[in-house]
Amino acid sequence: MVKLSLIKIILSLTLMPLTVFAIEVQVIDQEGRPVQNAVVSIPEGGIEIVNSVPAIMDQVKRQFKPIVLAVEKGREVVFPNSDNIRHHVYSFSEPKKFQIKLYKDQPKKPITFEQGGIVVLGCNIHDSMIGYIFVSPWPSFQVSPESGRVSFEGNPKKIAIWHPWTTGLEKPEIISFSELKKNDFKIQLSLTPPKQIKKLKSKFNKYYDK
């Protein structure tokens, strides 16, 4: 779910100040804090050029790094293991099902994500490890940094937004420019962090819930 609260248009002068527009949006959560790891894309056009250099989804200290990786459709991704333990990376997601059984260091070959969509990554031996690869069918996309701010050149008619903690996990949500403008170019997301299984265990220390 996306909420628009404030719209702000920024006109900035570039080398071609009369012809080039740029927009900046900020992703915030339900409490107004900037949201990291949100994938903001412009749902326009198709992929014409695929970057030949594989993207990297590293595993550091039993966490995927980055947690959210955005790539264009058809890109190769490598899953290096920077920990000194083994990992078993897998995906049961529809766009790309795969598993790289217990391995160390660099796997033998990268995985190619031919189909657009969202791939949830897990580690079979470390339940707490969750990562996401946003396989974009559109050429223009960004993952929000800590500030939550992303900017695009041009004059997009709409914007697509996705975050792993939103309930609609499978696909991004499309927001029209006018709506964006109305909300002062702030995209508010309602986020629900997934439960940690360790917390559950401590909660259920009795035989019945009371």
Add this chain to the structure above:
Amino acid sequence: MNLSLRNKILLLFLGLMILSSVATISSVLLATDASVERQAQDKLDIGKRVFEQLMQNRSQQLFGSAEVLTADFGFKGAVAQGDKGTILSVLENHGARIDADLMMLASLDGELIARTDVSIATASSFPFAHLLSQAAADGGSMTVAMLDGKAYQLVLLQVTAPRPIAWAAMGFLLDQPLANQLKSLTNLEISYSGVGQGNKGVVISTMPEETHDSILNEKMQSNGLVNTKDKSNLKHMRFGQDEYLSLYVPLIETSKYKVNAFLSTSLSEARNNFSPLKIQILLVSFISLIASVIGAFLISSNVTRPIKNLVSAAQRISGGDYSVDLPLVNNLKDEVNVLASSFNVMQKGIAEREEKILHQAYHDTLTGLPNRMLATQEMKKLIASCRDREKCFALMSVNINRFKQINDTFGYQIGDGLLKAFSIRLGEVNDGASFCARLGADEFLVLIQSEDHINFSPMVEDSVQCLSNSYIVDDFEITVSLRVGVAIFPLHGDQTGQLLRRAEISLHDAKQKKREIQFYEQGSDAKHLNRIRLISDLKQAISNNHLVMYYQPKVDLHLRKVTQAEALIRWFHKDLGFVSPEEFIGLAEQAGLMPALTRWVLKTVVEELSGWLKNGVDIAMAVNLSAYDLAHDDLPDYVDELLAEYGVPATHLILEVTESAVIEEPEQAMNVLHRFKKSGIKLAIDDYGTGYSSLGQLKSMPVDELKIDKSFVLRLEQDKDDQVIVRSTIEMGHNIGLTIVAEGVETKAAWELLEEYGCDKLQGYFISKPKSPSDFLQWYSNYIVDE
């Protein structure tokens, strides 16, 4: 209640013992009951901890198994790919590992994916969908839930890949084997109840079938606290003879169903463990009760026996028996012993005092002689014995003549001494063979027995002779004269009272006749009785106005008319007719009726006179006074008041007194006469010439008139001596300034002689008899003195 002391003590002891027994027994019963309850509670508390531990263990087992299931990579893959066959097989596999009763898989939306116990075709939907939203929020669920009328311990966990993709549900049935197992572990009865989901409720219990309905009832299922003190959910259940204490453990309550557990223990059984103790206590109480009854009986008998003795002693004493002393326990100073000894002292004292009182009742205190009462008793005995043996005795009533004068002369002490000496000598009379008694002040009684019938005179005379000898009292020699009345049994009577009365009458006669000894004369008694009757009648006559006044005129020879009248009392007795004044006035004097009689006469006369004076009958009235009237000084005041009341001048009243009346108490009489004189009342000497008054006395008396006694006048014309006496008396009277009245003038000759002698006033039948007031007035109006 009329209980004896012993029974009261007995009852008190019994009551106290019963009370203490009841208190002991009931406190023991209460204590055991409380103990049973407390032990049951403790047992339930311990059982509850075991129960909870076991339930938790099962939950942990379920949870652990579910964790293993949901972490299984193959399973995750199967779920992610929707491979239902694999999913079902994995569920069955994991379910079999822990012998789970329920294994299910559902989508995140709550759609049933797989279920092991029934085929998917028959199971329409995931039955625990309603739990999922909460479970999602919590990341899972561990609960108790109902399904198809059965209760399950249930674990819901998400299948993650790595984000949640499905719900896995695993459950253990809360069934009979579980209950049995718990029972064997806790030694408690274990019950599970589930209600809701449209059925009437299900019970799984180790208790008998018939208890199940009670478990399901409203009270048991509610969360009410039975015992608020320790805040445990305790409930009492009763099935026939059995009573259970149950701990209510709520497991789950949703809008659709409610599952509770009950841990129960039998109170009856626990109580039965105490019954040997109870029986022992009852036995001990009973034995101690019996012992105390016996003890109380002994104690009360011990305490009450001496008191009983005292009671019977008191009853004996009140009955007049003082002879038996109470037994005393030596050297014992307890209260009962002291009381008993006091009783003995008391009864001795009573006996002595009674004897004294008895003696006083029958004896004279001064002389120690028997009194009238004892004399009467003695006479009765004597009469009885004499009658049987045909013997006789004399009853002497002895009086010391003029004893009053002896008392006055020598004083009372000497008088008493004389009486004592006299009494002693009485005892010696007739060689001490006679019975003596003192009846009154100077009145004694002597009974003299005699073998022969005939003549008591010598014996009586001897006795009187003996008694008349002089007495020496305190160095005074006193000579007494006696008056003795004698009555003889059976000659003068055969009854005590009769004999006593006749002796008294004889004594009276002796006094009258001034003789020493007077034997009873036949007929005296009748006279005496007659006199007594007359006295009685006279009393009534005075109060009932049966007496009347007659008036006899006196003629003044100088004024030649009636100027005075003498008032004379008349008594017409209803039976006896006319009773002469001489007779009944003597009686009145003896009977003490004179004051009343005199007052009646004065009042009647003054009242009459007042009427006459108002009607112009100018007459002065003369009234006779007795010696008694002169001896008491209250009469003058009465007369003054009377005259004032009726408005009669004192000059119209003449009071006549005899010489003898003045002589008896001369000083007192003079005093009274002077007071009359002072009031203006005229006084006259009546019956002059019959007494012994001296001319000196006559001169000193404040009198106005002299009435010559009629004995000198009645035969005046025949008797020369009388003529001399009358003439010299008139002369003598005139010489000392007195008016002379002659009484008894019955002839014209007498009248003329008296007139010739210079007599002032005449009274007699020749003028008029005494007349009733009306007759007098009629006579008065017609009477003219002949010239």
